[in-house]
Amino acid sequence: MKKFLLTCSILLISICVSAQALIVIPKIGATLATVSMSETDIIQFPGFEEEIKSKIGFIIGAALNYSINDMISIQPELNFIQKGYTEKSTSTWMEDDDGRLITYENSSSIKYTTNYLEIPVLAKFSFGRETKFYAIAGPSIGIGLAGKFKYKIKTVESYDDFTDTYSNSEKGNIKFGKAPDNEGGEDLFIDNRIDFGLQAGGGILIAHKIIIEARYGLGFSKLYDSDFEIKNRVFQLTIGLPLTLR
16 A cells, blocks of 8 residues: 555656646545445355345545646546445245244345545546547545444244234444454444555546546455455446636
8 A cells, every 4th residue: 555655646746747737626426336246155045035236325525637738637536435335135934833834024134335535546538629528547545434334124924814024223333444352243344444446437528617427446355354255346426626726
């Protein structure tokens, strides 16, 4: 991480010296986040089904665009971004209670929201005049801050003509780092705080006044130090206001 930040600092200093124009771009938008997971990592057995779904979050931050020429620029950013995913599962089983067959149907949903401070350093290629289109891509490093999880479960018990429903919900904190030995189980711990990745996307600059951009982030770092290959994936849709500094 130190080498990455040092390399970025040297690169930015050299770019600033030769930059033709400097533009700061405050931005805000929405995220649609999930995780990648191999089929072998998803729990499967008869009567049980598990599914990974996306969740909505937000992003806010700012970019500093250094123009090298009319087409090429370098754009480092500092963003607060929400990632995470939703895990849904259903299970069905039967029990024999003194000759009475009882059917249980269980459904649960866990929503994980993780907050990151993210630093992308991107190359930007622009085309056009009054209305400009552009493509953007480059590496990024995310630093996990904290997060929340929400857990909901519903159980339906039925036999003969009788049906009853039980439900429960809980919530807790997500922390980054190894779980302490005396952890009581109220918090969820994600092993790896650092999230290296690659971002790529495109956008449009309208009349030099507003930027609309869509971007996809591909995480390379595993969230947990285990055999499970769980990595962040996030789609961003943002609106920015370019402000020329020079």
